[in-house]
Amino acid sequence: MPNVLTANRLEDGVVVYLGNSGEWVHDLIAATVAENEASLAILEKIAGKSVAGRHVVGVYAIDVDLSNGKPSPKSVREKIRAAHRQTFKDLTELEIS
Amino acid sequence: MYRYDEFDRTFLADRNREFRTQVARRLAGELTEDEFKPLRLMNGLYLQLHAYMLRIAIPYGAITSRQLRQLGYIARRWDKGFGHWTTRQNIQFNWIKLVDVPDILEALAEVDMHAIQTSGNCIRNVTSDPFAGAAADEIEDPRIWAEVVRQWSTNHPEFTYLPRKFKFAVTGSLQDRAAIAFHDIGIRIVGGPNGTKGFRIFVGGGQGRSPYVAQEMKEFLPQQDLLAYLEAMLRIYNLHGRRDNLYKARIKILVNALGVDEYRRQVEVEWQRTRTEGADLPADEVERIRAHFRAPALADRPADFAALAAARSNDPEFDRWLRRNIFPHRHPDYAIAAIAFKEPGRPPGDATAEEMERVADAADRYSRGDLRVTYTQNLVLPHVARADLIDLYHELKEAGLTGGTPGLVTDVIACPGLDYCNLANARSIPIAQAITDRFADPQRAEEIGDLRLNISGCINACGHHHVGHIGILGVDKKGTEHYQITLGGEAGDDASIGTILGPSFPAEDVPSAIENIVGTYLASRTDGEAFLATYRRIGARPFKEALYAKR
Numbered sequence: 001m002p003n004v005l006t007a008n009r010l011e012d013g014v015v016v017y018l019g020n021s022g023e024w025v026h027d028l029i030a031a032t033v034a035e036n037e038a039s040l041a042i043l044e045k046i047a048g049k050s051v052a053g054r055h056v057v058g059v060y061a062i063d064v065d066l067s068n069g070k071p072s073p074k075s076v077r078e079k080i081r082a083a084h085r086q087t088f089k090d091l092t093e094l095e096i097s
Numbered sequence: 098m099y100r101y102d103e104f105d106r107t108f109l110a111d112r113n114r115e116f117r118t119q120v121a122r123r124l125a126g127e128l129t130e131d132e133f134k135p136l137r138l139m140n141g142l143y144l145q146l147h148a149y150m151l152r153i154a155i156p157y158g159a160i161t162s163r164q165l166r167q168l169g170y171i172a173r174r175w176d177k178g179f180g181h182w183t184t185r186q187n188i189q190f191n192w193i194k195l196v197d198v199p200d201i202l203e204a205l206a207e208v209d210m211h212a213i214q215t216s217g218n219c220i221r222n223v224t225s226d227p228f229a230g231a232a233a234d235e236i237e238d239p240r241i242w243a244e245v246v247r248q249w250s251t252n253h254p255e256f257t258y259l260p261r262k263f264k265f266a267v268t269g270s271l272q273d274r275a276a277i278a279f280h281d282i283g284i285r286i287v288g289g290p291n292g293t294k295g296f297r298i299f300v301g302g303g304q305g306r307s308p309y310v311a312q313e314m315k316e317f318l319p320q321q322d323l324l325a326y327l328e329a330m331l332r333i334y335n336l337h338g339r340r341d342n343l344y345k346a347r348i349k350i351l352v353n354a355l356g357v358d359e360y361r362r363q364v365e366v367e368w369q370r371t372r373t374e375g376a377d378l379p380a381d382e383v384e385r386i387r388a389h390f391r392a393p394a395l396a397d398r399p400a401d402f403a404a405l406a407a408a409r410s411n412d413p414e415f416d417r418w419l420r421r422n423i424f425p426h427r428h429p430d431y432a433i434a435a436i437a438f439k440e441p442g443r444p445p446g447d448a449t450a451e452e453m454e455r456v457a458d459a460a461d462r463y464s465r466g467d468l469r470v471t472y473t474q475n476l477v478l479p480h481v482a483r484a485d486l487i488d489l490y491h492e493l494k495e496a497g498l499t500g501g502t503p504g505l506v507t508d509v510i511a512c513p514g515l516d517y518c519n520l521a522n523a524r525s526i527p528i529a530q531a532i533t534d535r536f537a538d539p540q541r542a543e544e545i546g547d548l549r550l551n552i553s554g555c556i557n558a559c560g561h562h563h564v565g566h567i568g569i570l571g572v573d574k575k576g577t578e579h580y581q582i583t584l585g586g587e588a589g590d591d592a593s594i595g596t597i598l599g600p601s602f603p604a605e606d607v608p609s610a611i612e613n614i615v616g617t618y619l620a621s622r623t624d625g626e627a628f629l630a631t632y633r634r635i636g637a638r639p640f641k642e643a644l645y646a647k648r
């Protein structure tokens with residue numbers, strides 16, 4: 001905790017996050033943050049419907065850091081996913097620490 | 098080059114139609130992800146970090162210019178404009194949309210390509226010598242037998258659900274350029290009695306979590322016995338393989354648990370029992386396949402040695418390219434030319450759509466439209482007239498494709514790592530880029546000499562770190578990317594597995610650590626001694642002392 005739910009969009013595999021009104025968003029900043037187990041459970045229920053509705057696959061919760069006022073991923077793996085970046089030609093555009 | 102017949106084309110069209118329906122059913126909700134996943138994997142489609150990844154088979158690494166151009170088209174139309182040569186001589190596209198896959202498979206089928214057997218617990222794409230059919234030291238073209246194995250294994254009902262994936266490599270030359278010692282079954286074509294040819298068979302090699310060098314299974318197997326014998330080998334594995342434990346399911350574990358002698362004994366019994374049942378191909382069928390690989394008629398094309406010598410002395414880059422990227426062909430007027438997708442800073446093995454098209458054009462002009470993918474993630478033009486080398490060089494240079502040099506420290510093998518792969522602990526690509534930038538001076542890299550440096554983002558070892566002279570393995574150390582270094586691995590003849598040098602390094606320290614290791618080598622080598630030879634002579638200790646002294 002705090003957590004955000006992430007998944008891949010079924011039709012194209014793009015990384016998405018569960019947003020405020022049950023929609024899946026591309027930008028982690030627009031994701032809904034669950035600060036406790038109860039709100040995470042609510043998000044998981046919404047996500048379950050999206051899986052059944054074939055919008056996304058592979059839902060899981062990630063740990064985020066809120067210290068600069070917006071969610072940012074804690075693990076390198078999730079930083080890379082959130083950046084939606086390709087490695088070829090534009091690698092230097094983005095430093096991931 | 099093997100050409101599809103009507104049977105092959107109909108099979109592929111049926112298979113693609115079937116998968117199109119499966120994708121539609123998945124999108125319509127008639128299949129759950131659990132139901133769909135094994136179906137998509139059978140068609141080479143993985144879901145990775147950012148997107149679907151499609152792995153396309155390039156049987157034994159042989160590809161035509163027409164096929165390469167089509168891969169360029171796929172990269173441009175359905176991916177982000179580039180693809181990635183893999184260490185199994187395949188290509189992966191990393192940014193694929195599920196909804197596009199049926200169209201992509203159709204585009205592949207137009208040029209007799211597919212993504213079958215690039216995933217799952219089946220017999221995977223058979224790998225081979227990228228110099229096949231051209232090498233000066235070749236006994237017989239290994240593609241003939243790689244194709245025999247491919248046809249036998251495709252959709253083989255008994256071997257579609259093996260305990261684990263299964264990898265074959267075939268080589269037909271004196272020098273092993275196919276890493277046969279690190280395959281489940283490695284096949285080496287050898288001469289037999291009275292001018293016959295046969296196979297020396299190896300079993301139980303592999304990398305991953307438990308690396309093993311393959312052991313000799315049979316010293317000489319006559320050619321006509323190949324398939325029945327392989328079938329017996331697979332059958333004993335299928336019978337005893339550990340389906341209960343993912344980490345113990347590969348044949349290398351079984352062979353080491355039973356002992357190779359006992360495994361061989363059981364295989365021989367099974368082989369004697371079943372060899373008359375007809376798995377082996379009739380001689381005329383082998384001849385039919387052999388005919389596809391008949392050596393091209395290469396006209397004599399004596400090179401203008403004066404012109405070559407002048408070009409060499411005027412242009413040190415061309416001189417280096419001739420020294421390092423050109424290999425002997427069996428026809429003295431011809432050469433094998435390597436294009437290394439490895440200039441410093443490039444993600445190893447990545448090629449853009451335009452580069453694929455430019456190389457395809459060069460292959461048409463200079464290499465009879467014939468190309469090979471190497472397991473070191475490069476391409477090879479197998480039949481270039483020496484008289485054309487200057488022109489080829491200039492054409493490749495204009496395409497930005499002469500900056501990579503095979504076999505030097507910058508010719509890094511790297512898996513996609515944590516930039517793409519769901520199983521990764523750490524990134525491989527930026528480490529490769531940082532190291533190749535560090536050794537970017539080509540003159541210095543050449544002074545260092547032959548040095549294979551391989552990087553994997555996790556213990557699955559797709560980046561062959563176990564067999565790098567220097568190997569780098571990404572590990573997760575309390576949530577941060579760390580890298581463990583091994584020394585002394587070798588994939589070819591005289592194969593060996595690298596030994597871990599000591600504690601791991603954070604990413605930012607890896608280039609200096611490599612520099613340090615290279616420094617120890619340079620200070621210790623005798624005249625003309627390559628890195629691996631020095632390491633084998635002096636052992637790990639001096640490297641260890643120099644590397645960890647400051648820590």
Ligand code: SF4
Nearest residue numbers: 512518521554555559
């Ligand atoms: S070695 Fe690991 S990280 Fe690299 S591609 Fe293979 S599974 Fe992925």
